[in-house]
Amino acid sequence: MIITDQMIDDIALGATVLGTGGGGDPYSGTLMAKVAIANAVKPVELIPLESVEDDWVVVPSSMIGAPTVAIEKLNSQNQMLVAFEVMEKEMDCQIAATFPIEVGGGNSLIPILVAASKGIPVIDCDAMGRAFPESQMVTFYLDGLPSAPNTLADEKGNVVTLQPIDGLWAEQFARAITEKMGGSAAICDYPMRGVEVKxxxxxxxxxxxxxxxxxIREANANGQDATQAVLDIVGGVRIVSGKIIDIERNTGGGFVTGSVVIAPLKATSEASQECVCVHFQNELLLAHKGESAADINNDNMLASTPDLISILDHETGHPITTDQLCYGQRVDLIAYPCDEKWRTPKGIEVVGPGYFGYQVSYTPIEKLAIKHAGEE
Known part of the structure; x- marks a missing residue:
């Protein structure tokens, strides 16, 4: 399947929904991807995972850092190519295909830039099924695959190559280097054979x-409920339709962190008629009844990582990234199930609420939805 401008627009929109508030700026990513395919050495192909040859060397292409930084310090196609080509030198071979490490915002489009310049395909896959804030939060880490080597590049031409012993060390080293690179950098990690990626x-x-x-595009064109159109695909629930009445956001340590409070619209009959607080670290991680972290407990939990939480514009269903959340926005808060790999004991250990410091246990969104529906 040849990637077109319309596909890029749809990927940007849909991946930003699945990106749960993170994954980079979809707008700049869309512009760069369209220019890249217009100037490509040949049409860029999106290929199914099962068509990858066992002996291919494949490498994901992505950006790392705080989304708020990337708004002001725009990424460049060149820095991604630098990181990718240094990886080819490290592997001493030509990389056969690339793919996004996560499905989210701009990071879903970064591989298109690389594929367009290198004349290789993009694989229809990723390693999260959503976006997560840290490098080890990938299915490759769950399956014990090595992260090394890692290559990072900034827009100035600086390149760093790492040989971490695992994904956890990769995250610690890469995050510190990214800060020195200005809070945002291109990265290639987890090089592997086709048999492993499959x-x-x-x-x-x-x-x-x-x-x-x-x-979303067709629902808006036909005057339909775009949020419901999303839910029809992903499953899950609309937790609340409301207005953002408070937001706290900080950039530091290579992340954007904070929380947002949503007051329900009086005319709705959604699951929650109380204020809902949503916490984030690049991505939306936890939603509960109440207006502060002091209200977090197992009884008032509405959704939590690793399940997906998305904030959509109430009128259009367009996803809103955590760096774009503003006071007064009318939004729909939805939550829906993650891939089963994240619901394993190791998956919960790596990306569950406890990892991020929340003193609550993970309960699947399906069970939480039934629980709160029974309270109405």
Missing amino acids: RSALGATLSKSIQIGKA
């Missing part, structure tokens, strides 16, 4: 992004 990656996630993006 075993460990989550397939058809870019296709799912296209499906979601198309559904």
